[in-house]
Amino acid sequence: MSTAILTGAPVAGSSLQDDLRSLGFDVRTAIDPAGVATELAAVPPRERVALVDPRFVGHGHALRLALTDPRFPAAAVPGALTAQPEARAALARAVTAAAAAPGAAGQAERTPAPAAAAATAAGQVATVGSAEETDTGEAAEARTPSLVDDIAAALDAEDVPPHRPELGVLVATVPADEERRRAALARTASVDEEQVRLRSAVKARDGFFTTFCISPYSRYIARWCARRGLTPNQVTTASLLTALIAAGCAATGTRPGFVAAGVLLIASFVLDCTDGQLARYSLQYSTLGAWLDATFDRAKEYAYYAGLALGAANAPGGDDVWALALGAMVLQSCRHVVDFSFNEANHDATGNSSPTAALSDRLNSVGWTVWVRRMIVLPIGERWAMIAVLTALTTPRITFSVLLIGCALAACYTTAGRVLRSLTRKARRTDRAARALADLADSGPLAELVAKATARSSRGYLAPVAAALGAALLVAGAAALPYGSWLAVAGAALYAVLAGCAVAAPLKGPLDWLVPPLFRAAEYGTVLILAARSQMNGALPAAFGLVAAVAYHHYDTVYRIRGGTGAPPHGLVRAIGGHEGRILVVTAIAALLHGRSQGGPNQGFTIALTALAVVIALTVLIESIRFWVSSGAPAVHDETGEPA
Numbered sequence: 001m002s003t004a005i006l007t008g009a010p011v012a013g014s015s016l017q018d019d020l021r022s023l024g025f026d027v028r029t030a031i032d033p034a035g036v037a038t039e040l041a042a043v044p045p046r047e048r049v050a051l052v053d054p055r056f057v058g059h060g061h062a063l064r065l066a067l068t069d070p071r072f073p074a075a076a077v078p079g080a081l082t083a084q085p086e087a088r089a090a091l092a093r094a095v096t097a098a099a100a101a102p103g104a105a106g107q108a109e110r111t112p113a114p115a116a117a118a119a120t121a122a123g124q125v126a127t128v129g130s131a132e133e134t135d136t137g138e139a140a141e142a143r144t145p146s147l148v149d150d151i152a153a154a155l156d157a158e159d160v161p162p163h164r165p166e167l168g169v170l171v172a173t174v175p176a177d178e179e180r181r182r183a184a185l186a187r188t189a190s191v192d193e194e195q196v197r198l199r200s201a202v203k204a205r206d207g208f209f210t211t212f213c214i215s216p217y218s219r220y221i222a223r224w225c226a227r228r229g230l231t232p233n234q235v236t237t238a239s240l241l242t243a244l245i246a247a248g249c250a251a252t253g254t255r256p257g258f259v260a261a262g263v264l265l266i267a268s269f270v271l272d273c274t275d276g277q278l279a280r281y282s283l284q285y286s287t288l289g290a291w292l293d294a295t296f297d298r299a300k301e302y303a304y305y306a307g308l309a310l311g312a313a314n315a316p317g318g319d320d321v322w323a324l325a326l327g328a329m330v331l332q333s334c335r336h337v338v339d340f341s342f343n344e345a346n347h348d349a350t351g352n353s354s355p356t357a358a359l360s361d362r363l364n365s366v367g368w369t370v371w372v373r374r375m376i377v378l379p380i381g382e383r384w385a386m387i388a389v390l391t392a393l394t395t396p397r398i399t400f401s402v403l404l405i406g407c408a409l410a411a412c413y414t415t416a417g418r419v420l421r422s423l424t425r426k427a428r429r430t431d432r433a434a435r436a437l438a439d440l441a442d443s444g445p446l447a448e449l450v451a452k453a454t455a456r457s458s459r460g461y462l463a464p465v466a467a468a469l470g471a472a473l474l475v476a477g478a479a480a481l482p483y484g485s486w487l488a489v490a491g492a493a494l495y496a497v498l499a500g501c502a503v504a505a506p507l508k509g510p511l512d513w514l515v516p517p518l519f520r521a522a523e524y525g526t527v528l529i530l531a532a533r534s535q536m537n538g539a540l541p542a543a544f545g546l547v548a549a550v551a552y553h554h555y556d557t558v559y560r561i562r563g564g565t566g567a568p569p570h571g572l573v574r575a576i577g578g579h580e581g582r583i584l585v586v587t588a589i590a591a592l593l594h595g596r597s598q599g600g601p602n603q604g605f606t607i608a609l610t611a612l613a614v615v616i617a618l619t620v621l622i623e624s625i626r627f628w629v630s631s632g633a634p635a636v637h638d639e640t641g642e643p644a
Contacts, residue, residue: 001026002048004067005039007147008032010054019060023068025050033099033147040095046085051095053079053148057184058172059193065165066172068283072163076152077172087160094154098147146174170196198223201281208371209381214273221270222277232279236292239271243300247307250391253314261307262392268300269384287563291628294559295552297380302329302548304387305400309541312396322540323532324400326547330524331407333551337440337517338411340558342418344436345429345513378410422510434506439557439567440516443503444578450500463502464514470498471522474583478529484594492587495522496580520554523579527609530590534605542609549617550582556624565627572623576616585612 004025010017017027030036036051043049050067056079066077073087083091152162171188175181201222202215225235246264249257275293279285309325312318375382386406390399443451477491502515524547531543553576557567567573577585586609593604 002050002067003028003043004050004052005030005036005043006052006054007036008054014054016052016054016056019063020050020052020067022060023064025067029054033095033101036147037092037095037099040092045088048082048084049088049091050080050082051091051148051151052081053146053174055146055174055181056080056172057175057181057188059170059188059191059196061193061197062167062170062172064283065167065170069163069165070283070285074155074160074162076148076155076162076164077167079146079148079172079174081148081152081155081162083155083160087155090155090158090160091151094151094158097154098151149174168196168200197281201277203276207379207381208375209385210273210379213385214270214381215277218270218273219277219281221274222281225274225278226282230278231289232275232284233286233289233292235271235275235278236289236296239268239275240296240300242271243268244303247304250304250307250396251310251314253311253316257311259392261304261311262388265304265384265388265391269381272297272300272380288628290563291559295555298551298555301332301380301384302551305329306541306544308391308396308399309544315395319395319397320540321397321400322544323528324397324404326528326531326540326544328400328403328407329544329547329551330521330528331404331411333524333547333554334517334521335407335411335414336558337520337554338415338418338514341437341440341513341516342422344440344561345433345507346422346427348430348433376410377414378406383407419511419514422513425510427510429508429512431506434508434512436561437507437512437516438503439561440554441499441503441507441519442516442554442557442573442579443499444576444581445574446496446584447500447503447578447580450497451504454501454504460509461511463505463507463509464511464518466498466502467515467518470495470502471518471525473498474522475525475529478526478533478587483530483533484591486591489584489587489591492526492580492584496584499580519579523550523583526583527586530586531605531609534590534594536603536606538603538606539609542606542613546586546609546613546616549613549620550576552624553616553620556620560627568620568623568627572620576619582612582616 002025004020004027006017006027006029008029008031010029020027028039030039040049040051052063052067056063058077058079062077063080066075066080067082069075070084072084074081074083074091076082081091155162169191170193171184171191173184175184198219201219202211206215242264246261246268249264250261251257275289279289305325305328309322312321378386383403383406387399387403390402473491474495477485477488481488481491499519507513507515527543527547528540531539553568560567576582589608589612590605593608
């Protein structure tokens with residue numbers, strides 16, 4: 001139970017106390033600043049606490065946004081403030097200072113300047129009246145001096161600036177007199193709060209298919225779930241189960257199975273949208289939920305690929321499309337790494353502008369181009385819709401072929417644009433960005449040894465050139481040399497050396513964000529080529545499992561960095577070999593077991609790939625689950641709307 005402290009006697013006829021209780025707060029009352037300090041000290045330090053001016057007038061959802069969002073240590077709207085345990089010490093100091101200030105008992109006569117200045121400095125969009133009144137000065141004039149707002153301003157000085165949510169047309173104000181109170185109540189009644197809440201449940205930026213074909217009704221499913229006490233994690237799990245059933249239907253290899261798979265895949269995507277909308281509608285963000293939402297998306301898509309491949313084999317006549325399925329997973333994973341690396345390299349860079357970015361901004365000002373550009377990159381909504389329709393109407397081979405062509409074109413478009421931006425901007429990358437790229441590189445002991453022996457200095461484009469050269473030599477060797485050749489093993493060793501050279505210096509160059517995706521393409525692509533060329537039964541499905549296990553580790557690294565908790569433990573990265581160590585092991589296994597199979601059929605390579613996949617999967621899953629369930633990582637949620 002959280003605690004809300006009213007900073008004065010309740011106003012007759014006000015529903016404020018009932019509103020706070022409906023949000024899960026135990027309501028207490030203090031008669032003066034000293035009483036607030038006393039009540040605050042009585043609240044257990046591990047509980048959330050809120051301070052609310054008893055004269056507050058506004059929408060319940062404005063209070064919900066300010067007082068219940070778990071993502072921020074402190075948050076405030078005019079007349080209401082909350083602090084989570086990590087901000088309680090700063091709040092206590094601010095309250096004590098307010099209680100000791102001259103004239104603290106007569107808060108109604110104090111000037112509101114400090115609070116107003118703090119709100120302005122923090123860029124608060126505090127729409128305390130109707131949309132027409134925003135920034136006109138009328139709304140600001142209607143606010144009366146408030147102890148709560150002064151304490152919120154004091155938190156800025158404590159280096160714990162409260163998050164100030166954008167309220168839009170929602171009302172949150174402390175009226176100065178009865179006339180203004182009646183006017184605020186009238187403005188509150190004139191706004192359809194539920195419609196505002198439903199609109200805000202949908203991401204501001206999403207793909208065309210999601211925006212126009214899913215969100216118009218999925219938001220109402222989210223509200224239905226909220227009213228029945230369902231949590232976003234339960235909806236996320238339902239989405240995963242639906243996708244797995246879809247994969248099972250596809251695996252039957254029958255036309256009714258393919259049709260059912262397509263329908264269920266769309267249903268899974270509807271639930272996938274619903275879980276995020278439910279989280280925003282009810283502000284039920286959590287660490288576990290963020291992890292489940294992110295990882296289940298990949299698990300659903302790649303499990304469906306496997307189901308399609310099984311269905312092709314089980315269909316009349318049979319068709320082996322495992323290479324296409326693995327190729328689709330490799331391409332999609334590499335696309336995601338490009339997105340992650342580019343964003344991590346540039347999100348906190350200074351001087352981060354370029355003519356290419358300016359052109360993109362100008363194109364965004366033309367409405368239709370925004371949707372065309374979002375569709376070109378084939379985001380998750382468009383991608384899943386295409387897969388579902390093709391599954392129902394065509395064959396798995398056609399489905400994968402179209403998917404590979406579409407994803408390849410999207411990858412070329414996005415990567416080329418980002419390369420142009422990087423070459424034309426004069427950004428200065430931070431140490432944090434360099435650390436994130438190094439973590440995404442996933443270097444193991446071999447690359448680290450080479451890096452330590454290499455001079456550490458800024459070397460322009462040497463890092464991406466070394467990574468590209470190593471990747472090209474590795475993939476070309478696997479494809480062109482005789483299968484099982486020890487020259488391919490030598491090529492893998494040379495790749496490890498070049499990989500170490502690529503990460504020897506901090507990755508702050510304009511194109512250094514290309515290093516992680518080049519490593520991913522080299523590792524995943526080589527496993528695919530070797531499995532396809534082995535011509536052993538089950539080698540490609542085993543390779544699919546191995547790449548899926550390694551890809552999970554790489555996605556997990558991304559989500560930890562996004563959550564501000566850093567990469568997985570270095571010991572884990574070393575234990576699974578790093579990208580260069582794993583590929584050296586795979587090429588060596590191919591060479592060793594190929595020599596033994598010359599006398600007849602041998603499934604050694606398939607067995608070895610399967611064993612390696614199981615070991616890596618168990619290692620990374622155990623540590624990942626332990627971390628996300630028990631680490632206390634911050635509650636985060638994807639609000640960017642970037643295509644997935």
